[in-house]
Amino acid sequence: MSSPENETPRGVQSGFCKEDQARKCTVQPVVIGGMVLDVNATSSMHANPRTTTPGKVIFSLGGVARNVADCISKLEARPFMISAVGFDMAGEFSL
Incomplete structure (x- = not known):
């Protein structure tokens, strides 16, 4: 049973999982x-x-929020990420 401090107006428990x-x-x-x-x-x-x-170019995904979302996904969670993405080659590669 949820405690009163963890209840939302609809009665759904909020907070972290045990x-x-x-x-x-x-x-x-x-x-x-x-x-x-x-x-x-x-x-x-x-x-x-x-x-x-001659040389080589390596592209990799980065950014603090993207790295955090990647780590969360490795913990078997499904993060939802919100970020600005450009309409260019970098944006296409990132998605």
Whole structure:
């Protein structure tokens, strides 16, 4: 039975799940914040002016809120993330 301090106006219990009920809990965490595309470009040789230089580019997802949502999902929860995303290549990659 829920205690009065944890009741909402509709009588539904709010708050965190008890430790023994964590796997059956239906709470969905909401994460609000930044999601970015990290770009890491490295060269395999010294760069010379006015020439092309071989190398590689690695794209990875980042941003504090995205990283927190990723960690929450690894704990078998289903986070709901709210973030601004641009209509560009980085936004398409992020979604």
